[in-house]
Amino acid sequence: MRPSTPINPELIAKQNARLEKDLDADYEHLGEVLARQRVDLEDLTARIQRLAVAIPTWGVGSGGTRFARFPVAGEPRNVFEKLEDCAVIQQLGRATPAVSPHFPWDRADDLGGLREVAHNYGLAFDAVNSNTFEDLPGQLSYKFGSLTHTDRAVREQAIAHNLECIEIGKQLGSRALTVWIGDGSNFPGQQNLGAALERYLESMREIVAALPPGWRAFIEHKLYEPALYSSVIADWGTSFICASRLGANVQCLVDLGHHAPTTNIEQIVARLIQFGKLGGFHFNDSKYGDDDLDTGSVNPFQIFLIFNELVDAELRGAPGFAPAYMLDQSHNVTDPIESLLESATALQRAHAQALMVDREALRAAQEANDALMANRTLRAAVNMDLEPAIKMARKRAGGAIDPIAVFRASRYRNCKASERPQELTGKSGIV
Ligand code: RM4
Ligand code: MN
Ligand code: MN
Numbered sequence: 001m002r003p004s005t006p007i008n009p010e011l012i013a014k015q016n017a018r019l020e021k022d023l024d025a026d027y028e029h030l031g032e033v034l035a036r037q038r039v040d041l042e043d044l045t046a047r048i049q050r051l052a053v054a055i056p057t058w059g060v061g062s063g064g065t066r067f068a069r070f071p072v073a074g075e076p077r078n079v080f081e082k083l084e085d086c087a088v089i090q091q092l093g094r095a096t097p098a099v100s101p102h103f104p105w106d107r108a109d110d111l112g113g114l115r116e117v118a119h120n121y122g123l124a125f126d127a128v129n130s131n132t133f134e135d136l137p138g139q140l141s142y143k144f145g146s147l148t149h150t151d152r153a154v155r156e157q158a159i160a161h162n163l164e165c166i167e168i169g170k171q172l173g174s175r176a177l178t179v180w181i182g183d184g185s186n187f188p189g190q191q192n193l194g195a196a197l198e199r200y201l202e203s204m205r206e207i208v209a210a211l212p213p214g215w216r217a218f219i220e221h222k223l224y225e226p227a228l229y230s231s232v233i234a235d236w237g238t239s240f241i242c243a244s245r246l247g248a249n250v251q252c253l254v255d256l257g258h259h260a261p262t263t264n265i266e267q268i269v270a271r272l273i274q275f276g277k278l279g280g281f282h283f284n285d286s287k288y289g290d291d292d293l294d295t296g297s298v299n300p301f302q303i304f305l306i307f308n309e310l311v312d313a314e315l316r317g318a319p320g321f322a323p324a325y326m327l328d329q330s331h332n333v334t335d336p337i338e339s340l341l342e343s344a345t346a347l348q349r350a351h352a353q354a355l356m357v358d359r360e361a362l363r364a365a366q367e368a369n370d371a372l373m374a375n376r377t378l379r380a381a382v383n384m385d386l387e388p389a390i391k392m393a394r395k396r397a398g399g400a401i402d403p404i405a406v407f408r409a410s411r412y413r414n415c416k417a418s419e420r421p422q423e424l425t426g427k428s429g430i431v
Helices: 009-036 041-050 079-093 111-120 152-172 193-209 236-246 265-274 300-315 336-355 359-367 371-382 387-396 403-410 412-419
Strands: 054-056 098-100 128-130 176-179 216-220 250-255 278-283 324-327
Touching: 009 041, 009 387, 009 403, 041 336, 041 387, 054 079, 079 098, 079 111, 079 336, 079 403, 111 152, 128 152, 152 176, 152 193, 176 193, 176 278, 193 216, 193 236, 216 236, 216 278, 236 250, 236 265, 250 265, 265 278, 265 300, 300 336, 300 371, 324 336, 336 371, 336 387, 336 403, 359 371, 403 412
Parallel strands: 054 098, 054 324, 128 176, 176 216, 216 250, 250 278, 278 324
Antiparallel strands: none
16 A cells, blocks of 8 residues: 555655756765765765654654643644654655654554554554653552662552553564653652662563563663652663663663763763664753753754764674664754654764765874874764755655755645644643
């Protein structure tokens, strides 16, 4: 069956036709520039097309803060409507063929039907995210923790939820479980720091034992929030040691916003690659903390430096290297569809720039301790305008040369505003 297309393909074709001539000229020129550097543009374009980034289902709704949430008109009200928005992003941008669901937020009675709907949009399911940081009516409370709670009954409930997520994931065709817990403490002395981590390992052992063959579990660390004095899985060191203890199918997930400002994240990435424990990413950008701003909007150079490590690992065939790329951001003042389109492009750009790094020159400069030349080699790649390759990759894959322009011209948001009347809940919160 042909994938269903929420945006009229003729609109994409019409808009592309207007931009094609300029793109062809720019692409040809870029080809000449790259040829001078002995780089094949067609090869670069093909590599750009191969980068796949998953969309988080919670990202297509408006985000918010502890203070308020200002929903965008026509935002999705359930997982099926979220899939429709993800399909728009994929149809226009062609870099996001998978969706990462979050349970119980995305609960659906007919999982087979859900998988079918995704399939018809040309979408697959990536890592399943569990949620033991919120209470559900009638359940034991996670106020004082979940997988690390002092009460065995609460830990068992949290374990059971993760097992259910694996079961759901099996039916959706997913092959990974991402576990992020908010567990920790707000007061010095509140928690026995060692005992809490012991309980975490004990709980995770049960979850890992239930992973089907070929599945991975990703441990996501986060410095602070909701726990404000100590978090059980606060940093990559804790994440790494737990992943190492738990087995070969457990790896670390790096959410860019989950570190102290000024942390050298690319070095963390290099370490995890070196020891075969890099599971994947939640990409976003930040200035102060877990801001969940759009990827590449504040510090695109950092994303490039991370991709510099990733490309290096790929080129040298680092063992166990198969990171899952996902976005995880909160769109408080923009249209989430537009933000996610821009963010996926930011990742393609950082990836393409990293592919342009002259690895031989870099190695030579490093060997010679020529710091200036080494840094210049990196910046030479960043300074290149690779937009024609990114646009061509998208166009050839059936997407829009200018996805935001097509999205706005489609009036999709206005249509959804009348099709999806919202209930005013007055709820604040991160999602
Ligand atoms: C957390 C973390 C998790 C995400 C939740 C919604 O801060 O980033 O990945 O599932 O937010
Ligand atoms: Mn995250
Ligand atoms: Mn986060």
